[in-house]
Amino acid sequence: MNIIVCIKQVIDPEAPPSSFRIDAATNKVMMQGAPPVIDPYGEYAVEASLKIKATQGGKITTISLGDNLLREVVKKPLAMGADELVLLEDEVYIGGDSWSTAYALAMAIKKVGEYDLILCGREASDTNAGQTGPGISEILGVPCVTLARKIDVTDSTARVERVTADGYEVIDVPLPSVITVSNEIGEPRYPTIKGIMTAKKIEPVIWKPSDIGVEPFHVGDAGQRTRIARLYQPILEGECEFAEGESPEEAGANLALKLREAKVL
């Protein structure tokens, strides 16, 4: 079983909002004092791959795309138990949209060659789009099941529980296929000390656009079809009306009165 997991390096979604700034001139986000992390949903995808490997055996290759990627971040899946790491690392890869990103990843997956299963997070915590997985499947011409909460693999089929509004549906999909993973799959495991030591020794394979047979104008900023017209932080009203009180209890009771006064309740 050859599994490929696509993982994005993102700004930490749990970081305090005060560390978050937007540079209006470039429409880019600057983080102050909070290091990047691997995308939370990507981490669930890694967990899903490790569960499958535990029963099926095989190899897990993770692919990340960007420039100046932090090794301790993109190596986290290796520390959790993945086997190999491919980095699409070059300045031309950055600034892309769903199209240019899915295209570069799909071409890299073709170069990896042997794959039974491609896993992605259901969406990334920065763009909140959820298009990379379906996009890769469309480009490669393989089926895709989104929002997986459980994946069971037998020889050439995956049985996937897919999250729906009222519960879940059980879907059989032939391999190779793309599956996007939701948080219901279960908490990602922590890297072990042994895992961290092993990850240190694994050298990532780095592919430039020419290595995966793509022209620079197809990827990153140049390859995008969506334009960002404006990126801004909504101005919060900051008009919270506080219920006063001599004691917390009094504040609690006054809060209820305030809500009644304002006809919220």
Added chain:
Amino acid sequence: MAEYKGVAVYCELTAGKLVPISAEGLGIGKKLADDLGQELSAVLVGSDISNLAQETVTYGADKVYLVDDPLLKDYQTDSYVAVMQKVLNQITPRILILGQTDVGRDLAPRLAFRLETTVTMDCVELAIDSQSKRLLQTKPVYGGNAQAVFTSDTDPQMVTIRTKAMTPLEPDASRQGEIINIEAGVEASAIRTRIVDRVMEEVAGIKIEDAEVVVAGGRGIGSPEGFGQLEELAKLLKGAVGASRPPCDNGWVPDTVQIGLTGKIIAPEIYIAVAISGSSQHLSGCSGSKNIIAINKDAEANIFRQARFGAVGDWKKVLPAFTEKIKELLAA
């Protein structure tokens, strides 16, 4: 090159009925179509659904494209993408609106890649640029820490809309619309996936997505027992209990009540956040609430920047008094 014209809305169905977001899509779709001086179309795909066409007309559709075929009884990616590709090649709309639901999340990106166009997911605001006449697509990014306005270079300009972000029109039974049938033209053999089972999960009480009032707790609640107190308030207000991520991670409450980036996105009338600091990961799930009410011991907590009303203090002292007072007020 085809000329792209008009606004189309993919109207999602469940159990033979329009889902509410379909009417919301038609509501914003009508406004955009009026701004462009063009028509609004509804697209209905399913089995035995001809009775629903007129309903989409009452919500504003000028034309209804109906694809009715037994093979389309259940949503399956392969068949629905193929059908929508066929429909869109026929009607070539300038704008296509879908809902950000479990179906929309699956269908929209696949269809966009198939049509070699783009889609912006989870939009909360849509408008026509007065100069370029292109669609301005506003969506929260970075877990709601920022909003981005996107435009697309290609047609159709596809978007999904967030639940309850757009307002439906009042249904008007006197409206007239044209109904056009389109053959599905799908072979069973082209569907690569197979639905084995569909499981409805029973939820005790009101579903968190449907509740008008949600009482949610954070890390500071500290135990499953603590959530019992939140439950009491929720019951009183006929609402549901939710949580930020840490209580779910700690197993105090089930994962299904998680609100935030890695959980549910909700927009109730009243959201009462107890001992929740308000990380962007959490706020991305509740920032659409009409009234956020926060109880937190830290007056500087980020949640108060989003809240309309708040009380500062240890929730263990504030909440019982708050609940007691509400009981009194409701009884009066």
